[in-house]
């Protein structure tokens with residue numbers, strides 16, 4: 001071990017030695033990630049019990065830390081980078097993305113102001129303009145990076161609230177008429193959380209019913225807006241989703257946008273997962289009408305191989321977003337303020353990481369064509385899996401598959417008791433996950449226990465989808481044989 005001094009940073013030669021070692025560690029991990037069980041075999045408390053109760057008084061060697069990383073941390077890790085991680089909305093980190101994170105940590109700039117981080121501020125704006133063009137949003141859209149879609153959407157709802165008037169910025173919510181936000185029954189609960197945070201309240205949200213394909217019904221939206229106005233309630237925001245979390249259903253944005261334009265209501269689009277597919281000409285059909293939105297959220301950390309976290313909020317009204325949040329303390333005023341964007345003005349956080357760097361690495365390394373071909377392959381594999389489900393006499397699809405998320409269940413021939421079928425599918429899911437070979441998750445659709453299989457991992461190939469299907473069929477057969 002190289003002895004550390006009691007002041008200053010780790011010596012350069014030590015950094016270099018372990019730096020190379022850790023890059024080897026990462027390379028080995030990514031090369032062999034498929035050999036781990038996707039889900040670790042741990043119980044709550046297992047990790048804590050292996051860790052000391054107190055921090056060390058004197059410094060420890062990096063060797064020792066790496067030893068514990070291997071002994072304690074790795075065995076208790078759910079492997080999101082695993083090719084058979086097909087749960088939630090899978091997100092994987094690519095090599096170039098990992099490099100971007102490394103350099104961002106090394107530079108450690110705080111991107112609150114242009115002056116505090118000119119490169120970060122301007123790279124963020126440039127890369128987000130590139131990406132706006134890639135996903136075919138109109139020029140008027142201006143983008144900003146937040147950590148997650150939940151936070152992006154909260155800021156969008158704050159801008160919508162500011163846009164409604166009432167001087168809420170100054171006076172707060174008391175004395176303001178009741179405000180209403182609309183989203184479909186299938187919208188992500190981050191929308192509800194944003195509304196909660198902003199004092200809209202759960203009662204301030206109306207969930208619009210969906211059709212048989214889990215898409216918001218525009219005529220229902222129109223009806224409740226009218227009803228609310230008649231009761232003195234002020235409609236201020238509609239959230240439409242392109243790629244809902246349960247089924248990746250797509251709300252009819254074009255029709256919803258017409259209603260919003262006519263009613264002068266802020267339209268926010270949640271495309272956290274599926275928004276990246278707007279770069280594929282054949283997926284354009286799902287994005288009709290997005291040009292009329294006031295704001296749009298998409299997460300490159302979900303399905304674009306950028307390490308978590310990086311979410312983008314695009315808005316055509318950045319001045320409204322800024323009005324909702326900007327307050328400038330004397331010590332943060334700079335000579336360039338009129339010529340630049342200080343990103344602290346567009347949200348609740350002051351300090352910001354240099355997140356655009358990893359996105360820049362990813363966009364440049366893969367190029368638009370490289371990203372397109374990877375997304376296309378995932379969609380092909382998703383459609384292939386959906387076809388296998390359709391063709392199997394004892395399985396059925398529970399929702400359409402517009403992208404690469406397949407919602408399905410087992411339905412043994414001759415069985416009609418829905419409660420029993422639900423229980424069987426729940427067991428199927430748990431037994432499949434217990435094999436450690438695949439990780440999938442579920443949702444409930446109209447009371448139906450629905451298994452979801454998502455293909456969006458950078459390391460997932462056709463052989464992994466075949467493996468998943470074989471594990472699912474074998475496990476199903478075992479359950480049938482057990483009676």
Ligand SMILES: *Cc1c(COP(=O)(O)O)cnc(C)c1O
Pocket residue numbers: 089147148149150151188190241243244245270271272273299311
């Ligand atoms: C995943 C997801 C979210 C939440 O994303 P975070 O970045 O984890 O906050 C919101 N909306 C949709 C449609 C999603 O798929």
